[in-house]
Amino acid sequence: DAGVIQSPRHEVTEMGQEVTLRCKPISGHNSLFWYRQTMMRGLELLIYFNNNVPIDDSGMPEDRFSAKMPNASFSTLKIQPSEPRDSAVYFCASSFSDRSGTQYFGPGTRLLVL
Amino acid sequence: EDKVVQSPLSLVVHEGDTVTLNCSYEVTNFRSLLWYKQEKKAPTFLFMLTSSGIEKKSGRLSSILDKKELFSILNITATQTGDSAIYLCAVVEYGNKLVFGAGTILRVKS
Numbered sequence: 001d002a003g004v005i006q007s008p009r010h011e012v013t014e015m016g017q018e019v020t021l022r023c024k025p026i027s028g029h030n031s032l033f034w035y036r037q038t039m040m041r042g043l044e045l046l047i048y049f050n051n052n053v054p055i056d057d058s059g060m061p062e063d064r065f066s067a068k069m070p071n072a073s074f075s076t077l078k079i080q081p082s083e084p085r086d087s088a089v090y091f092c093a094s095s096f097s098d099r100s101g102t103q104y105f106g107p108g109t110r111l112l113v114l
Numbered sequence: 115e116d117k118v119v120q121s122p123l124s125l126v127v128h129e130g131d132t133v134t135l136n137c138s139y140e141v142t143n144f145r146s147l148l149w150y151k152q153e154k155k156a157p158t159f160l161f162m163l164t165s166s167g168i169e170k171k172s173g174r175l176s177s178i179l180d181k182k183e184l185f186s187i188l189n190i191t192a193t194q195t196g197d198s199a200i201y202l203c204a205v206v207e208y209g210n211k212l213v214f215g216a217g218t219i220l221r222v223k224s
Contacts, residue, residue, distance in 0.1 A: 101206035
């Protein structure tokens with residue numbers, strides 16, 4: 001079975017440019033999560049969706065970040081305009097809202113903003 | 115504020131040693147505790163714990179949860195160089211939100 005799919009795997013862009021990260025969750029999972037990981041701050045939850053509806057976006061750093069989930073099989077995380085401090089690995093994870101809450105992570109997108 | 119604290123932050127051992135990694139937590143709506151292993155890629159799932167005192171085992175790895183004292187441990191026996199990784203502890207709250215600890219960096223020397 002395919003796991004969580006993310007694209008692109010690597011992204012290098014210049015400050016001020018728009019960046020769009022994409023995620024396809026595991027089929028049948030109804031929760032989707034966006035994380036950011038840096039050496040300084042570790043893994044941070046940015047936003048998560050249940051049944052395509054954003055539940056908690058308190059981790060989104062500022063208005064430059066936005067996320068959408070138009071359907072159960074696709075989500076995007078957009079940064080506009082990007083800044084060098086946004087450089088990080090962005091993970092998407094999905095889970096099924098059963099008792100365990102176990103999340104399965106995608107391979108991540110490594111973003112570098114110059 | 116919900117938090118998950120892992121210790122030690124880093125650890126260097128020799129092959130064959132046994133290690134114990136610690137995770138303590140303070141969360142409002144505890145649902146389960148998860149352990150992940152992260153090498154150079156994404157975190158991969160190891161264990162899910164929901165009940166106190168029931169040990170989960172997978173090969174040389176085992177884990178247990180104490181819901182009264184609010185902690186969990188992850189044991190690795192007969193360590194191998196392939197066990198070198200970051201071990202992440204995360205607590206699942208109702209609503210499926212995960213709160214992660216900072217991780218323990220384990221390095222196993224041959």
